[in-house]
Amino acid sequence: MELVAFFLRYARRYVHWGLLALAAIAVYSIATTAFVGLVNPMFEEVLLASEEELEGVPVGGLGGVSDDPDENSGTGFFGPLEGFTQNLRSAAADLYADAKEQFGIEGRREVFFAPTLLVLVVLLRSLMAFVSGYSFQRAGLGVTTDIRNDLYRHIIHQSSRFHQRHTSGELYSRVVSDVSKLQNAVAARLFDIFMSVTMLFVYGGILLTLHVTLAVVSLFAVPLFGFLLARFGKGMRNVTHRSQERMADLSALLTEGIRGNRVVKAFGMEEFECRRFERATRGHLLANLRAQFLSTLSSPVIESTAAVGGAVLVISAGLMIRDGRLTFGTFFQFLLVLLMMYDPIRKLNKVNLVLQEAIACSKRVHDVMQIKSDIVDRPTAPPISGLEQGIRFDDVSFDYEDTGHGKGVLSGIRLELHRGEVVALVGASGAGKSTLVNLLPRFFDPVSGQVLIDDVDIRALPLQNLRSLIGIVTQETVLFNDSARNNIAYGRDDLPIEEVRMAAAAAYADDFIMAMPEGYDTVIGEGGQNLSGGQRQRLAIARALLKNAPILILDEATSHLDTESEVVVQRAIYNLMEGRTALVIAHRLSTVVRADRIVVLDRGSIVEEGTHEQLLELGGAYKRLYDLQFHG
Numbered sequence: 001m002e003l004v005a006f007f008l009r010y011a012r013r014y015v016h017w018g019l020l021a022l023a024a025i026a027v028y029s030i031a032t033t034a035f036v037g038l039v040n041p042m043f044e045e046v047l048l049a050s051e052e053e054l055e056g057v058p059v060g061g062l063g064g065v066s067d068d069p070d071e072n073s074g075t076g077f078f079g080p081l082e083g084f085t086q087n088l089r090s091a092a093a094d095l096y097a098d099a100k101e102q103f104g105i106e107g108r109r110e111v112f113f114a115p116t117l118l119v120l121v122v123l124l125r126s127l128m129a130f131v132s133g134y135s136f137q138r139a140g141l142g143v144t145t146d147i148r149n150d151l152y153r154h155i156i157h158q159s160s161r162f163h164q165r166h167t168s169g170e171l172y173s174r175v176v177s178d179v180s181k182l183q184n185a186v187a188a189r190l191f192d193i194f195m196s197v198t199m200l201f202v203y204g205g206i207l208l209t210l211h212v213t214l215a216v217v218s219l220f221a222v223p224l225f226g227f228l229l230a231r232f233g234k235g236m237r238n239v240t241h242r243s244q245e246r247m248a249d250l251s252a253l254l255t256e257g258i259r260g261n262r263v264v265k266a267f268g269m270e271e272f273e274c275r276r277f278e279r280a281t282r283g284h285l286l287a288n289l290r291a292q293f294l295s296t297l298s299s300p301v302i303e304s305t306a307a308v309g310g311a312v313l314v315i316s317a318g319l320m321i322r323d324g325r326l327t328f329g330t331f332f333q334f335l336l337v338l339l340m341m342y343d344p345i346r347k348l349n350k351v352n353l354v355l356q357e358a359i360a361c362s363k364r365v366h367d368v369m370q371i372k373s374d375i376v377d378r379p380t381a382p383p384i385s386g387l388e389q390g391i392r393f394d395d396v397s398f399d400y401e402d403t404g405h406g407k408g409v410l411s412g413i414r415l416e417l418h419r420g421e422v423v424a425l426v427g428a429s430g431a432g433k434s435t436l437v438n439l440l441p442r443f444f445d446p447v448s449g450q451v452l453i454d455d456v457d458i459r460a461l462p463l464q465n466l467r468s469l470i471g472i473v474t475q476e477t478v479l480f481n482d483s484a485r486n487n488i489a490y491g492r493d494d495l496p497i498e499e500v501r502m503a504a505a506a507a508y509a510d511d512f513i514m515a516m517p518e519g520y521d522t523v524i525g526e527g528g529q530n531l532s533g534g535q536r537q538r539l540a541i542a543r544a545l546l547k548n549a550p551i552l553i554l555d556e557a558t559s560h561l562d563t564e565s566e567v568v569v570q571r572a573i574y575n576l577m578e579g580r581t582a583l584v585i586a587h588r589l590s591t592v593v594r595a596d597r598i599v600v601l602d603r604g605s606i607v608e609e610g611t612h613e614q615l616l617e618l619g620g621a622y623k624r625l626y627d628l629q630f631h632g
């Protein structure tokens with residue numbers, strides 16, 4: 001039911017399309033009824049008419065109502081119903097007669113009237129089929145497009161923890177294939193269901209109006225027939241499925257036997273394997289035979305049932321025509337409607353499977369949409385425009401899993417950065433450096449303790465505001481398949497090219513960008529694959545420069561470079577840090593020597609802190625790292 005509410009929320013915006021579709025279906029039903037009704041005058045006035053009839057014998061009209069009162073008298077088992085349907089028929093006949101009179105149709109001109117009307121009615125019916133189908137699709141496609149947009153919005157706003165739990169493949173299939181299946185189901189199948197059910201009722205009504213006894217008989221036969229069809233269909237599906245399973249067993253055995261051939265030989269197990277294989281092929285054979293049995297049996301059974309049904313229908317019709325209780329025209333109408341019922345039945349039969357799948361898909365989509373971000377944006381402090389004093393990590397602990405026991409990834413971190421200070425983080429790989437800097441833009445929230453900017457807990461700041469204060473160059477540079485210019489300006493199309501070029505120049509990227517075929521308009525390929533690692537990082541640095549944020553985070557921004565380009569990127573980085581408060585993680589100690597302060601992290605705790613000289617003198621962890629790099 002939650003799912004229904006979920007859909008209704010989206011459907012609200014497309015109510016007008018839905019109503020249009022409903023109106024069109026209503027007109028369609030009326031046109032269909034009129035179409036069937038016109039068949040009788042087609043016979044009586046056009047095809048079977050002889051001269052003397054034209055002289056003035058009144059014709060039966062739409063339903064082929066005879067004027068003999070006995071014939072349509074309301075007696076017998078279906079008496080009241082027959083009375084009612086007779087009224088309906090004569091009303092329709094009156095309507096038809098009125099129309100003829102209106103247009104002044106008589107004599108030989110009668111030949112034109114019914115066929116022309118028929119053409120008009122069929123045109124109207126086709127038009128309505130188009131209008132209803134299109135408007136329903138419009139609503140369905142609108143709903144699923146909105147769902148897809150919201151889903152993407154939801155996913156992209158989720159925390160890093162969410163993205164870590166859900167693989168990109170999983171999220172991709174939610175947004176792309178699940179929503180597509182939903183789209184197919186909602187836009188097309190739902191319409192089929194609605195239309196088919198409506199039409200089945202309309203056809204049923206027409207049949208009853210045409211001839212009650214005949215209708216009751218066939219309306220019992222039709223579901224029986226439908227049930228038979230459905231049974232065969234279902235049996236086929238089950239059996240096919242089982243046959244596929246057996247085939248999978250077989251393939252598994254086959255690969256084992258062939259790949260593991262040497263083991264089979266070594267143990268002298270050839271015969272054993274062959275017998276296993278024969279058992280499996282026998283299972284497959286049985287499953288296949290069952291499938292063949294059903295499929296070859298189905299059409300004879302269905303055909304003979306249909307033949308018996310048809311014979312019964314023709315015999316009873318013949319008897320009634322002899323008794324004068326039925327006209328040939330009516331019987332023909334009746335057959336026509338029965339045939340027309342086939343299409344909706346066929347559609348309904350197919351619908352179930354698609355619908356089941358769609359329900360599963362929408363459940364998955366809905367589940368993702370229900371996940372709340374664990375990074376809540378509930379600001380209690382006013383936004384700040386820049387950094388005044390500094391950043392403080394106050395007894396911060398963190399763990400990736402919510403166990404809460406043992407020693408976490410970070411524990412008891414106390415660290416202060418004054419405004420304008422460049423602090424370097426060093427430590428072995430896995431010490432927690434990246435984790436520590438990721439707390440600042442709230443990619444994750446600490447388990448305990450707090451991170452403060454100018455003595456305000458960052459959780460109190462608006463998330464957008466907080467992140468606008470921070471420029472980041474990450475370990476893996478993320479570039480988009482777009483022009484160099486748009487990659488640097490990322491999302492700010494209004495920036496003049498001069499500004500973009502200035503940032504690029506400061507990142508030592510201008511030269512190589514200008515050397516590319518279309519300069520700043522060159523598309524750099526997916527993930528920047530047309531660029532070298534150093535060029536990619538310089539683009540990322542230019543992007544961070546252009547953001548011009550007061551706080552800077554560099555996470556091993558030079559780790560993938562060879563020494564030569566590192567010198568260039570290094571210079572770019574010094575440009576970047578100018579006048580900013582920066583947290584720099586560097587693999588190579590040459591990068592960090594120039595920092596104001598160096599913090600050594602070991603297994604989640606700060607173990608040393610000081611300037612390069614101080615730490616060397618201390619002769620602790622930093623000295624060991626330093627020695628390893630320069631003298632190891």
Ligand SMILES: Nc1ncnc2c1ncn2[C@@H]1O[C@H](COP(=O)(O)OP(=O)(O)O)[C@@H](O)[C@H]1O
Nearest residue numbers: 164400409427428429430431432433434435436
């Ligand atoms: N997304 C993650 N999920 C779970 N554990 C992680 C994740 N990222 C890092 N870790 C673990 O946290 C510890 C610190 O990692 P990290 O901060 O990346 O170290 P560093 O950047 O110093 O190399 C490591 O033990 C690592 O295995």
Ligand SMILES: [Mg+2]
Nearest residue numbers: 433434435475
């Ligand atoms: Mg790292």
